[in-house]
Amino acid sequence: MHSSYDVIVVGAGHAGCEAAHAAATMGSHVLLITMNMQTIAQMSCNPAMGGVAKGQIVREVDALGGMSGIISDKSMIQFRMLNRSKGPAMWSPRCQSDRNLFAWEWRKALEENHNVDFWQDTVQEVIVKDRNVAGVKTNLGVEFRAKSVVLTNGTFLNGKMFIGEKVFGGGRTAERAATGLTEQLVKLGFESGRMKTGTPPRVDGRSLNYDVMEEQLGDENPGKFSYTNTPTLTKQRSCWITYTNQAVHDELKTGFDKSPMFTGRIKGLGPRYCPSVEDKINRFADKDRHQIFVEPEGWDTVEVYVNGFSTSLPEIIQYNALRKIPGFENVRMFRPGYAVEYDFFPPTQLKPTLETRLINNLFFAGQINGTTGYEEAACQGLIAGMNANRRANEEEEFVVKRSEAYIGVLVDDLITKGTEEPYRMFTSRAEYRTLLRQDNADLRLTEKGYAVGLASQDRYDTMITKRNGLAKLTEAIRVTKVKPEEVNDWLIEKGSSPLREKSSLYTLFKRPEVEHGEVNELLKLIPDLPEVGEEVIEQTVIEIKYEDYLAREKQNAEKLDKWENLSINPSFDYDRLKALSFEGKEKLKRLRPATIGQASRISGVSPSDVSILLVYMGR
Missing domain, CATH: 2.40.30.260 (Elongation Factor Tu (Ef-tu); domain 3)
Incomplete structure (x- = not known):
C-alpha cells in the first residue's frame, strides 16, 4: 500500500483500463480503484468490439500504443470487416468477443504492468486544494494522494436500474450505485445531467x-x-x-x-x-x-x-x-x-485533453462525459490517461486533431458541441473520413504515441517498415510499363477497356473495375516486386485508386489546421468585443475554446463572430 501516487484512476471499465495502462506505461505510478476486482473490463452490454467507425477507433487506440486492439484480438471468437461493398473509408473491423476471456486478458495486462496498483473500494470524494486536485477519499475513509485523478465512473453515479415497475439502485446487475461524488462535484461548480442506457435479456x-x-x-x-x-x-x-x-x-x-x-x-x-x-x-x-x-x-x-x-x-x-x-x-x-439511468457531466466543461476546466489535473473519461460504447470510452480513457501522466510530470499536453483521427473528432465534438443524448461515433461525423481509414491508423498515429513514450519501439519499427514498403511498392507500380497483350485478356474479363498501347501499371490500378482484392495478377508483371504483406498491398491500391480524393481532403485539412493553430488565450476577455453576437459571446465565455477552429464549431457562434475574432487577432 502506498498513500501517494502520480495518477489515480477511478473505475475499471474500458475507459479506466486504458487510462491506467497508458499512464503506467508512460512511467506514472498508478492506482486503479474499482468497486469490484472481479469485474475489471466487464463487457456490460454486447460481447463485441468495433463496428462502423468504432472499429476505426480501436485501431487508432492500438496505433497510439493502447491495449483494446490487442485484448480484442486475444479474445475474439469471430471477425468481420463490415461495409466491404462500399468505399474503403467505410470499411470497419468488428469482432464478436468471448466476454470472460476479454475481461481476463485485460486484468492480466494490467497486473503485468508493475506501475499499476489496485484498490477495491468506492470513491466518495475528490480531494481538492485551491482548485487543484490532490487525491481521493473512499467509502472506507481511506485517503490517497495524487498529482492527477481520472474519473471513469461509467453508469454508476447515482445509478438506478429499471425492470417494469421495479427500481433498484445500481449501475449494473448485482452491483451497487456510487453515491456522493456527483453531489460533491456539483458543489464545486460542475453541471450534471441524467442519461439512460439499456441491455437485452x-x-x-x-x-x-x-x-x-x-x-x-x-x-x-x-x-x-x-x-x-x-x-x-x-x-x-x-x-x-x-x-x-x-x-x-x-x-x-x-x-x-x-x-x-x-x-x-x-x-x-x-x-x-x-x-x-x-x-x-x-x-x-x-x-x-x-x-x-x-x-x-x-x-x-x-x-x-x-x-x-x-x-x-x-x-x-x-x-x-x-x-x-x-x-x-x-x-x-x-x-x-x-434500463439504467445515471449521472453524467456535460463534456463542454472539459479541455481538449479531457482535463476539467474547473479543477486542474482532474480528468473525466467515458460515459461520465455522456458517450456510449466501449470504443468511445476506451479512446477517451487513453487520452485522459496520457494527459494525466503528462500533467503529473509537468509536460506538454497531448492532443489529437480532427484531421488526424476519429479520436480527435470525438473529443472535439464533445468539448465544443456537447451532447444531449448518449454520443456515438459514426463515419459521417468525420469530415476527413477518407484520410482516417482503419488501414492507415498506424501511419497516422504511431509516431505520435512513440514520441510521448506510449507506443513501444517495436510498434514504431513495424510502422516504419510498413511505410517503407508502401513507398517501394507504389514506386514499383508507377515505373512499370505493361504491353496490351500482357493484360488485355484480364481487363476484358473484368469488364474494363483493353489497352491500345503500352501503359503504366499505375493507371490501370486507378480503374474502378480493378478491385482491391484482384490485383495480384497485375503485380506479377512487376520485374522486381518488393516483398510486402497483403495489408501493404491493399493499402497501396487504396492510396493509388483514391489519390485525387485524398489530395483534396489533405488540402482541406491543411486549411482547417491554419485555424486550429490560431490559439486563443484561456483568459481572453470576450466582453471587450462589442460586435460579437449575444449568443456567440455567451458560448465563447462559457466554453473557452482553445483555438479559432474550435470556436468556429461551437453551436451558436456564427461565421461573423469568427470573423470578428480573426480581425481582432490581426488575421
Missing part, C-alpha cells in the same frame, strides 16, 4: 432453434485489430439473425403501461441510435418486424446475447415476447433486460 443457447435463423459467418480470411503480432483466428463461432413480428410487438405492447420509459419514471435521455425494442415498435409503428442478432457470449458458454431486444419491460412480458420470435419458441431466459 440473456438466454440459454441450448433452448434455441437455429435451423429457422439466418447464419452469420465470420470472414473467410479473418483480420484483426492490432498492428502488433497478435494471433489470427483459426476457427470461428457463428452468429445468427432472426426477426420480431407482429405477435411479438403485440405482446410487448401489453406491458407499455408498466414501462418506466413510457410512464416517465426514467428522466434521462437514451441513445437515439440504439433504442429499446419497445421504443422501436412505438416510434416505427409502420414496421412489422425488426432485426435480432443472436450472439454467443464466448467459446465455452451457452449464454446468448439477444442484440436488438434491449428492454426495461416487466420480466414476464420480456419472456412471453421472446417466445414468439422465430427460433425462440422454447427459449429459457437467464436474466431479463433492464
Whole structure:
C-alpha cells in the first residue's frame, strides 16, 4: 500500500483500463480503484468490439500504443470487416468477443504492468486544494494522494436500474450505485445531467432453434485489430439473425403501461441510435418486424446475447415476447433486460485533453462525459490517461486533431458541441473520413504515441517498415510499363477497356473495375516486386485508386489546421468585443475554446463572430 501516487484512476471499465495502462506505461505510478476486482473490463452490454467507425477507433487506440486492439484480438471468437461493398473509408473491423476471456486478458495486462496498483473500494470524494486536485477519499475513509485523478465512473453515479415497475439502485446487475461524488462535484461548480442506457435479456443457447435463423459467418480470411503480432483466428463461432413480428410487438405492447420509459419514471435521455425494442415498435409503428442478432457470449458458454431486444419491460412480458420470435419458441431466459439511468457531466466543461476546466489535473473519461460504447470510452480513457501522466510530470499536453483521427473528432465534438443524448461515433461525423481509414491508423498515429513514450519501439519499427514498403511498392507500380497483350485478356474479363498501347501499371490500378482484392495478377508483371504483406498491398491500391480524393481532403485539412493553430488565450476577455453576437459571446465565455477552429464549431457562434475574432487577432 502506498498513500501517494502520480495518477489515480477511478473505475475499471474500458475507459479506466486504458487510462491506467497508458499512464503506467508512460512511467506514472498508478492506482486503479474499482468497486469490484472481479469485474475489471466487464463487457456490460454486447460481447463485441468495433463496428462502423468504432472499429476505426480501436485501431487508432492500438496505433497510439493502447491495449483494446490487442485484448480484442486475444479474445475474439469471430471477425468481420463490415461495409466491404462500399468505399474503403467505410470499411470497419468488428469482432464478436468471448466476454470472460476479454475481461481476463485485460486484468492480466494490467497486473503485468508493475506501475499499476489496485484498490477495491468506492470513491466518495475528490480531494481538492485551491482548485487543484490532490487525491481521493473512499467509502472506507481511506485517503490517497495524487498529482492527477481520472474519473471513469461509467453508469454508476447515482445509478438506478429499471425492470417494469421495479427500481433498484445500481449501475449494473448485482452491483451497487456510487453515491456522493456527483453531489460533491456539483458543489464545486460542475453541471450534471441524467442519461439512460439499456441491455437485452440473456438466454440459454441450448433452448434455441437455429435451423429457422439466418447464419452469420465470420470472414473467410479473418483480420484483426492490432498492428502488433497478435494471433489470427483459426476457427470461428457463428452468429445468427432472426426477426420480431407482429405477435411479438403485440405482446410487448401489453406491458407499455408498466414501462418506466413510457410512464416517465426514467428522466434521462437514451441513445437515439440504439433504442429499446419497445421504443422501436412505438416510434416505427409502420414496421412489422425488426432485426435480432443472436450472439454467443464466448467459446465455452451457452449464454446468448439477444442484440436488438434491449428492454426495461416487466420480466414476464420480456419472456412471453421472446417466445414468439422465430427460433425462440422454447427459449429459457437467464436474466431479463433492464434500463439504467445515471449521472453524467456535460463534456463542454472539459479541455481538449479531457482535463476539467474547473479543477486542474482532474480528468473525466467515458460515459461520465455522456458517450456510449466501449470504443468511445476506451479512446477517451487513453487520452485522459496520457494527459494525466503528462500533467503529473509537468509536460506538454497531448492532443489529437480532427484531421488526424476519429479520436480527435470525438473529443472535439464533445468539448465544443456537447451532447444531449448518449454520443456515438459514426463515419459521417468525420469530415476527413477518407484520410482516417482503419488501414492507415498506424501511419497516422504511431509516431505520435512513440514520441510521448506510449507506443513501444517495436510498434514504431513495424510502422516504419510498413511505410517503407508502401513507398517501394507504389514506386514499383508507377515505373512499370505493361504491353496490351500482357493484360488485355484480364481487363476484358473484368469488364474494363483493353489497352491500345503500352501503359503504366499505375493507371490501370486507378480503374474502378480493378478491385482491391484482384490485383495480384497485375503485380506479377512487376520485374522486381518488393516483398510486402497483403495489408501493404491493399493499402497501396487504396492510396493509388483514391489519390485525387485524398489530395483534396489533405488540402482541406491543411486549411482547417491554419485555424486550429490560431490559439486563443484561456483568459481572453470576450466582453471587450462589442460586435460579437449575444449568443456567440455567451458560448465563447462559457466554453473557452482553445483555438479559432474550435470556436468556429461551437453551436451558436456564427461565421461573423469568427470573423470578428480573426480581425481582432490581426488575421
